[in-house]
Amino acid sequence: MIFEQLFDTKSSTYTYVISSGKGREALIIDPVIEHTEEYIKVLDKLELKLVKVLDTHIHADHITGLNELSKRTACSKVMGEKSKSEVIDLKVKDDDEINIENIKLKTIYTPGHTDCSYSYLMNDRVFTGDTLLINGTGRTDFQNGSAHEAYDSLFGKLLKLPEETLVYPAHDYNGKKHSTIGNEKNNNPRLQVSSKEEYAEIMDNLNLANPKMMDVAVPANLKGLTLKELGN
Numbered sequence: 472m473i474f475e476q477l478f479d480t481k482s483s484t485y486t487y488v489i490s491s492g493k494g495r496e497a498l499i500i501d502p503v504i505e506h507t508e509e510y511i512k513v514l515d516k517l518e519l520k521l522v523k524v525l526d527t528h529i530h531a532d533h534i535t536g537l538n539e540l541s542k543r544t545a546c547s548k549v550m551g552e553k554s555k556s557e558v559i560d561l562k563v564k565d566d567d568e569i570n571i572e573n574i575k576l577k578t579i580y581t582p583g584h585t586d587c588s589y590s591y592l593m594n595d596r597v598f599t600g601d602t603l604l605i606n607g608t609g610r611t612d613f614q615n616g617s618a619h620e621a622y623d624s625l626f627g628k629l630l631k632l633p634e635e636t637l638v639y640p641a642h643d644y645n646g647k648k649h650s651t652i653g654n655e656k657n658n659n660p661r662l663q664v665s666s667k668e669e670y671a672e673i674m675d676n677l678n679l680a681n682p683k684m685m686d687v688a689v690p691a692n693l694k695g696l697t698l699k700e701l702g703n
């Protein structure tokens with residue numbers, strides 16, 4: 472299997488290039504627009520045919536590479552059905568499958584960080600977007616986020632996966648590349664709570680500043696525009 476984890480230093484975003492092998496179909500998860508050329512080079516080097524590109528949710532901290540990649544390769548743009556993006560070709564529901572050659576991803580609706588946050592399970596690993604981070608969890612104070620829903624997504628869905636399941640998040644700010652469900656369950660400080668109310672109490676008192684790019688990234692990502700096209 473081909474599994475490339477690429478990193479955007481500006482937004483600390485992880486992007487994943489996935490394929491069952493050289494010369495076959497590929498899928499990219501959470502691309503960042505500035506790295507479009509880099510992704511194309513990876514695809515070319517491995518002779519991959521990009522057929523689908525997927526965002527785990529509407530990002531507030533970077534412009535998605537979905538549209539540029541789709542223009543360059545004619546791949547389909549995929550998001551969960553709750554996404555308000557106006558440019559998605561295929562919207563998947565909870566428990567749907569996303570297929571590319573020899574690879575299956577199961578969709579898990581995991582709202583809380585945003586109301587359009589989905590996770591994707593692929594065999595031994597799960598792409599958690601910003602719902603579950605390594606030693607952290609996604610903030611819940613904008614984009615229709617909800618600490619109560621996040622608690623249900625975490626404790627009712629993601630933490631119920633087998634403990635050895637590998638966790639691949641959309642971001643890490645400390646250089647960590649992956650974790651496991653067991654490790655997060657036992658060590659993630661946000662998850663050492665005994666009730667939904669206790670979790671909400673933590674999340675409602677984080678007092679974080681808004682992401683620097685939020686005011687432009689969210690509208691650009693909803694409309695599938697670049698910053699220039701948005702007038703910035």
Ligand code: FE2
Binds near residue numbers: 528584
């Ligand atoms: Fe996010």
